[in-house]
Amino acid sequence: MSILVTGGAGYIGSHTVKYLRSLNKDVVVLDDLSKGHREAVLDAPLYVGSIQDGDLIDSICNKHHVTGVIHFAAYSLVGESVKEPIKYYENNVCGTLSLVKSLLRNDVKKIVFSSTAAVYGEPERVPILESDKTVPTNPYGDTKLSIEAMLKWAYEAYGMSSVSLRYFNAAGADPEGLIGEDHSPETHLIPLVLAAALGKRESITIFGEDYPTKDGTCIRDYIHVMDLASAHYLALKKLDESEGAFVYNLGNGEGFSVREVIDVAEEVTSITIPKVIGERRKGDPAVLVASQEKAERELGWERQYSSLAQIIEDAWKWHKAHPDGYK
Ligand code: UFG
Numbered sequence: 001m002s003i004l005v006t007g008g009a010g011y012i013g014s015h016t017v018k019y020l021r022s023l024n025k026d027v028v029v030l031d032d033l034s035k036g037h038r039e040a041v042l043d044a045p046l047y048v049g050s051i052q053d054g055d056l057i058d059s060i061c062n063k064h065h066v067t068g069v070i071h072f073a074a075y076s077l078v079g080e081s082v083k084e085p086i087k088y089y090e091n092n093v094c095g096t097l098s099l100v101k102s103l104l105r106n107d108v109k110k111i112v113f114s115s116t117a118a119v120y121g122e123p124e125r126v127p128i129l130e131s132d133k134t135v136p137t138n139p140y141g142d143t144k145l146s147i148e149a150m151l152k153w154a155y156e157a158y159g160m161s162s163v164s165l166r167y168f169n170a171a172g173a174d175p176e177g178l179i180g181e182d183h184s185p186e187t188h189l190i191p192l193v194l195a196a197a198l199g200k201r202e203s204i205t206i207f208g209e210d211y212p213t214k215d216g217t218c219i220r221d222y223i224h225v226m227d228l229a230s231a232h233y234l235a236l237k238k239l240d241e242s243e244g245a246f247v248y249n250l251g252n253g254e255g256f257s258v259r260e261v262i263d264v265a266e267e268v269t270s271i272t273i274p275k276v277i278g279e280r281r282k283g284d285p286a287v288l289v290a291s292q293e294k295a296e297r298e299l300g301w302e303r304q305y306s307s308l309a310q311i312i313e314d315a316w317k318w319h320k321a322h323p324d325g326y327k
Pocket of ligand 1: 076078116117118140141168169170187188189190192204205206207208218219220258281284288
């Protein structure tokens with residue numbers, strides 16, 4: 001009996017694989033390595049291929065007796081999704097549709113899905129509740145919301161149960177330092193700040209300082225990737241006990257401004273990080289902070305690494321030891 005992890009060679013996927021294996025769970029990874037890294041799965045079984053390859057999914061399900069799936073495989077760059085929406089609908093929505101069809105054919109009826117805070121768009125209020133309005137402001141968020149809807153109807157029609165996990169800002173790295181974040185191109189704040197600390201970039205550009213926030217910079221809710229990993233395990237466990245299509249936010253429930261993140265990074269690294277003030281980035285909401293209480297209450301989720309300093313320390317450990325990522 002195995003858990004199939006699609007996109008298990010990516011950032012959040014690989015940390016989840018490592019976490020599941022630390023609990024002695026049998027895991028099998030499917031990743032096309034278009035973004036992920038072979039090294040990130042460590043020694044977990046890996047199939048290199050597409051979630052749209054039905055024959056491959058049939059054979060994995062048979063060979064490994066797959067009973068549940070954690071589905072990460074997707075494109076996730078907001079800016080790129082605006083420029084190339086069709087690519088995002090094709091890969092994310094059509095890819096998941098094909099995966100769901102294959103899973104149903106194999107009678108696998110438990111799926112945990114990687115959703116995002118981007119489903120909310122510009123929030124009505126913070127902290128954001130799962131029941132708040134979902135009006136994505138970019139195709140990436142819209143593909144994830146469409147998949148949530150697909151899963152909801154798949155439960156109604158076929159009894160396929162699901163948990164959609166809406167991540168806020170995933171950050172940090174494996175505290176043991178074996179795996180970490182390596183995106184190409186990198187667009188996320190914390191790895192870019194740390195690249196500036198390492199001298200791999202000249203400076204960090206702060207995207208706008210005229211937002212209606214305490215210091216004028218955007219506020220986000222940063223959540224340790226290992227805390228995300230544990231939530232995926234609990235979500236799958238929930239599907240052993242209850243049927244339905246569930247949705248949970250995953251965040252710390254606390255917001256930090258871009259300036260605060262840079263300040264904490266300077267403390268952690270003991271390096272003064274050069275900063276440049278730039279224009280606002282299109283589509284960035286001023287404040288995004290989760291209410292994570294539903295996940296705590298219904299999944300029994302307990303965060304182990306909730307301090308921003310800890311998140312940045314673990315990321316720093318990884319980037320310092322792997323300045324060029326997995327290369
Ligand atoms: N930022 C900068 N400079 C940079 C990079 C980022 O100032 O060089 C700022 C951004 O404007 C934002 C904050 O740092 O205010 C965090 O930016 P990230 O790009 O790290 O993360 P986002 O909040 O844009 O994105 C996250 C997830 C997405 C998800 C989105 C929901 O990574 O997957 O939240 O809005 F879609």
